[in-house]
Every structure is written in C-alpha cells, then in structure tokens.
Amino acid sequence: MNARIVQIAFNTFREAVRDRVLYNLIAFALLLSGAAIFVGQISIEIERLVVINLGLTAVSLFGVVIAIFIGIGLVSKEIEKRTLYTVLSRPVRRWEFIVGKFLGLAGTLVVNTFFMAIGVFGALLYVAHKFSGPDSLIFVALYFIVLQFLIICSLALLFSSFSSPLLSAVFAFSLFVIGSFADDLRGFATLTSGITRWIATGAAYLVPNFSALNIVSAVAHEQPIGAQLVLQNTLYALFYTAMALSGAVLIFERRNLK
Amino acid sequence: MVGFWRKRPKRALQPLHLTVEEGEIFGFLGPNGAGKTTTLKMLMGLVFPTAGSARILGKEWTDPEVKAQIGFLPEQPYFYDYLSAHELLDYYGQLSGVPSKNRKQRIEDVLQRVGLTDIKGVQLRKFSKGMLQRAGIAQAILHDPKLVFFDEPMSGLDPLGRREVRDLMEQLKRDGKTVFFSTHILSDAEALCDRVAIIHKGELRGVGAVEELTATVQGKVEVVWQGTQVPASMKALGAECHVSGETMRAILPESQQDAAIDALRRERLRLIAITPLRTSLESYFVEKLQHSQTTAGTTS
Numbered sequence: 001m002n003a004r005i006v007q008i009a010f011n012t013f014r015e016a017v018r019d020r021v022l023y024n025l026i027a028f029a030l031l032l033s034g035a036a037i038f039v040g041q042i043s044i045e046i047e048r049l050v051v052i053n054l055g056l057t058a059v060s061l062f063g064v065v066i067a068i069f070i071g072i073g074l075v076s077k078e079i080e081k082r083t084l085y086t087v088l089s090r091p092v093r094r095w096e097f098i099v100g101k102f103l104g105l106a107g108t109l110v111v112n113t114f115f116m117a118i119g120v121f122g123a124l125l126y127v128a129h130k131f132s133g134p135d136s137l138i139f140v141a142l143y144f145i146v147l148q149f150l151i152i153c154s155l156a157l158l159f160s161s162f163s164s165p166l167l168s169a170v171f172a173f174s175l176f177v178i179g180s181f182a183d184d185l186r187g188f189a190t191l192t193s194g195i196t197r198w199i200a201t202g203a204a205y206l207v208p209n210f211s212a213l214n215i216v217s218a219v220a221h222e223q224p225i226g227a228q229l230v231l232q233n234t235l236y237a238l239f240y241t242a243m244a245l246s247g248a249v250l251i252f253e254r255r256n257l258k
Numbered sequence: 259m260v261g262f263w264r265k266r267p268k269r270a271l272q273p274l275h276l277t278v279e280e281g282e283i284f285g286f287l288g289p290n291g292a293g294k295t296t297t298l299k300m301l302m303g304l305v306f307p308t309a310g311s312a313r314i315l316g317k318e319w320t321d322p323e324v325k326a327q328i329g330f331l332p333e334q335p336y337f338y339d340y341l342s343a344h345e346l347l348d349y350y351g352q353l354s355g356v357p358s359k360n361r362k363q364r365i366e367d368v369l370q371r372v373g374l375t376d377i378k379g380v381q382l383r384k385f386s387k388g389m390l391q392r393a394g395i396a397q398a399i400l401h402d403p404k405l406v407f408f409d410e411p412m413s414g415l416d417p418l419g420r421r422e423v424r425d426l427m428e429q430l431k432r433d434g435k436t437v438f439f440s441t442h443i444l445s446d447a448e449a450l451c452d453r454v455a456i457i458h459k460g461e462l463r464g465v466g467a468v469e470e471l472t473a474t475v476q477g478k479v480e481v482v483w484q485g486t487q488v489p490a491s492m493k494a495l496g497a498e499c500h501v502s503g504e505t506m507r508a509i510l511p512e513s514q515q516d517a518a519i520d521a522l523r524r525e526r527l528r529l530i531a532i533t534p535l536r537t538s539l540e541s542y543f544v545e546k547l548q549h550s551q552t553t554a555g556t557t558s
Binding site: 003004007008011014015018019081082083084085086087088089090091092093254256257258 | 299302303304305306322323325326328330332334335336337338340341349350352353354355394397398
C-alpha cells in the first residue's frame with residue numbers, strides 16, 4: 001500500500017483516538033456490558049444468552065454510531081476547516097485521500113471493537129465462570145459486526161462526499177435500519193407482482209444486507225455457523241464496500257473545493 | 259446565486275493570461291472578491307476551471323510531479339487541532355515525500371526559521387492566529403519547493419510578524435525560489451515584488467514590473483532642500499510647496515528643474531535631493547480599478 005494512504009489512515013486514526021468522544025463511547029459500551037451482567041444475575045439459566053445478546057448488540061450499535069458520526073465528518077470537516085487544501089496541494093491524489101480516510105476509520109473501529117469485545121468476554125466469564133466451546137462463535141459474530149462497520153464507513157464516506165453532515169447521517173442511519181430488515185424486504189418483494197415487484201426487489205438488493213451479517217441471536221443460542229456463510233458474507237461486504245468507496249471517489253474526484 | 263436544486267454557476271474568473279518568471283517574487287493584487295483565491299485554488303487543483311490550462315515549472319499543472327515541487331499557504335490557514343506543530347510538519351513531510359532520514363532535521367530547521375521551535379510540542383488548537391500563520395508558512399516550505407504560493411500571507415499578523423514574513427520571502431528569493439503571493443496590502447507588494455498583476459472582478463487589469471508601473475508620471479520632479487522658507491523665485495515657478503520640520507519639498511514640472519536649482523543657489527539654501535516624482539503602486543492600483551468601473555459603466 002502506498003505511503004501516503006498509510007499516513008492519511010494513521011492521521012485519521014490518531015484524530016479519532018485523541019477525540020474524547022471515542023473514549024466516552026467505549027465507556028458507554030463498558031457500562032452496557034455492566035448492565036448485561038446485572039441482567040444476567042437476575043435471570044435464571046439464561047445469563048449467557050442475555051450477556052451475549054446484549055453485549056454484542058451494544059458492540060454493534062456503538063460501533064455503528066461511531067462509524068456514522070465520524071464517517072460523515074471525515075471529508076466535510078476537512079473541507080469546512082480547509083485542512084484539505086494543504087493535503088491536496090501535495091502529491092496526494094483524491095482517491096488516496098478517500099481510501100486513507102476509510103482505512104483510518106475502519107482501523108479505529110477494529111481497535112474499538114477489540115476493547116468492547118474484551119468487555120463482552122469479561123462479562124461472559126463473570127456470569128458463566130468459564131468459557132465453553134460455542135463461545136468461540138462470538139469471534140465470528142464480532143467479525144461480521146466489523147464487516148458491517150466497513151459497509152457503514154464506506155456509505156458514510158459516500159454520502160459525505162456530496163452531502164451535508166446532517167443529511168449524510170440521516171442517509172447512513174436510514175440505510176442501516178433498512179438494511180437490518182433486508183431479508184424481510186426481500187421476502188416482501190416475492191409477495192408482490194408487476195412493477196411493484198421489480199421496484200421492491202431492486203430496493204431489497206440495493207440496500208446493504210445487514211440482516212445476513214447479524215448472527216448475534218444464533219451465536220447466543222449456540223447454533224452452528226457454516227464456513228460458507230463466513231465466505232459469502234466476507235465477499236459481499238468487501239464488494240459492497242468497494243462499490244460505495246468507488247462511488248465516493250468518483251464524486252470527490254469531480255468536486256470543487258470552494 | 260441560489261437555485262432550487264443546485265447553486266447556479268457564477269463566473270469567478272475571466273480569461274486570465276499570466277506568466278511568472280523563475281526566481282522572482284510575483285504579487286497578485288486585487289480587492290477582496292477579485293478572484294485571487296479562486297486563481298490559486300485552480301492552480302492547486304482544488305477547483306476545476308471550465309476552460310483553459312496552466313503550466314507550472316514547465317509541466318501541466320495537474321501533473322502530480324509538479325505538486326512535489328510547490329508549496330501552498332492557504333488564506334487564514336487552519337490545521338488539525340489535535341496535532342502539535344512538529345507532528346503536523348511530520349505528517350505533511352511524509353505526504354510530500356520528504357525522506358525519513360532528512361525529515362527530522364528539516365522540520366527543526368523550518369520551525370527555527372518561522373520561530374516556532376519553543377512551542378513545537380504544543381497542540382495547534384492552542385495557537386494564536388499569527389502562530390497558525392507561521393505554521394502555515396512552515397508547511398509550505400518544508401519540502402524545499404522550487405515555487406511557493408502564498409494566499410494573503412500577511413493576513414492576521416502584527417507589524418513584527420509581517421516584517422518577518424517579508425524577510426522570509428526575500429530569503430526564499432535569495433535561495434533561488436519563485437514566490438507567488440496574493441495580497442490586498444499594497445505596501446507589502448511594493449516593498450517585496452519584482453512584478454505584480456492586478457486583478458479585479460475576475461479580470462486582469464494590469465501586469466508588469468513594479469518600477470514600470472510606478473514609473474515617472476506627469477513629468478514632475480520633487481525638490482527637497484533644507485530650510486523653512488520658500489524663495490519667491492520658487493513660488494514664481496508654480497511649485498507646490500510643503501514644509502516638513504526643517505526641510506521643504508516642492509513639486510514642479512521637470513522643465514523647471516534647472517530654474518529651481520538656480521533659485522535655491524541664489525538664496526544660498528542647501529539642496530538635499532531632486533527625484534523624479536513616481537506614482538505609488540496604490541495610485542496605480544486605484545486608477546486601474548476606477549478605470550475598470552468607468553468602462554463597466556460605459557458599456558452597461
């Protein structure tokens with residue numbers, strides 16, 4: 001990877017780490033894990049289920065919030081503060097800037113997820129006193145959550161490359177909500193006919209399929225996760241991310257920085 | 259202009275033909291909103307022209323190789339709050355391809371040059387406007403560019419800071435660099451520039467060497483002598499006389515120069531200087547702007 005992309009990514013990561021909002025969100029995530037422990041203690045025989053469900057959902061939601069709120073500002077803040085002028089007047093291509101920003105945010109989210117995952121495993125150990133074989137599936141669930149983050153980061157960047165931060169946040173969050181029901185949307189499309197079917201099917205396949213990436217409940221219930229699903233989700237997430245990033249680059253390459 | 263769906267395009271620049279020679283300090287002058295910053299942004303590839311082309315250091319201005327050899331200071335620069343001046347320069351140094359073995363020393367040299375060595379570890383959010391301007395200049399010259407573009411480099415600086423920036427620009431010229439800077443402070447341009455261009459409402463109004471633009475006008479000379487009295491013979495020549503402390507100065511037609519010297523000699527007054535009366539850059543600038551307004555009024 002070229003050095004300029006690495007530098008832009010590192011600087012983005014450093015900005016996020018030095019930004020106190022990130023620390024607050026980690027604290028909130030840990031707090032939620034604490035709540036999971038509390039719920040686990042008052043439940044009977046379902047402590048593990050509750051902790052995994054609540055913990056992983058918290059990891060996902062906090063990560064999504066961070067991805068959207070940092071992602072939408074990655075480009076617009078640099079334009080607004082004119083810091084972009086001194087970057088792009090150097091031998092930095094616009095696509096390198098977008099890819100570097102994306103990787104920086106993705107890296108931030110991976111590190112953030114790592115610390116939140118420690119919280120989840122800590123809470124699990126606290127309620128179950130030991131780890132069991134099916135707990136290893138939590139890693140797969142965390143991996144899928146990270147794949148979700150990649151898609152959301154790329155979408156936030158795509159929207160922020162042509163829209164205001166507020167609208168970008170609305171678009172990205174809406175897509176996250178709709179994408180979480182992508183399976184239902186696809187099911188709905190099969191029930192319709194004619195042009196409605198075309199539109200519903202098109203929309204169902206256009207929105208990111210976050211429901212396929214959400215295996216929190218399956219992991220909590222110790223259901224097996226096939227290797228094929230892992231491969232399929234990986235390819236899907238990478239393809240969707242690449243498409244969204246390409247869109248962001250295409251728009252940003254033509255944008256006048258006034 | 260505000261449209262319903264998207265902003266209506268506004269013509270910011272008229273066709274602009276300009277050549278800057280290597281090794282000179284070139285002033286790009288114009289009132290606020292004249293199109294100076296837009297021109298610089300186009301050259302930096304930040305906004306795209308609807309038509310036209312430019313060459314920088316003999317290459318197309320869009321060539322990435324060109325960007326490694328130019329430095330740019332935007333107007334009222336603002337940098338990453340959470341970085342120190344040293345970290346900022348390290349980041350920009352890496353983006354500009356400054357080799358790691360030289361980078362640290364180069365950063366120290368540049369910080370020293372702009373007077374930020376003592377506060378190199380302080381985060382930029384604690385910097386004053388003047389200090390940010392210095393950091394901006396530092397990042398523009400960090401990678402030892404052949405050509406530097408400064409957009410309003412004196413803006414926000416106190417008189418001492420302005421003097422330091424002027425000295426730095428002169429030093430860059432001595433180092434063989436080419437300096438292109440925009441300003442609306444004419445005294446800075448007059449003191450620094452080899453050549454200037456005047457732009458108004460996106461249109462080039464005049465370009466040339468400062469000496470040429472401020473060359474003798476109206477065929478007048480200024481005669482300065484010691485004393486507080488104006489000889490009657492000098493008055494008879496139709497001179498405009500002004501007293502300033504222990505010296506007198508008179509402005510009169512060039513043809514009367516010898517008669518004025520004779521008059522002072524007769525009165526045994528000490529002649530200090532005779533200089534051709536030059537128009538100031540400010541007068542030239544105002545004249546160009548007024549001329550353009552008159553033309554616009556006539557044509558509309």
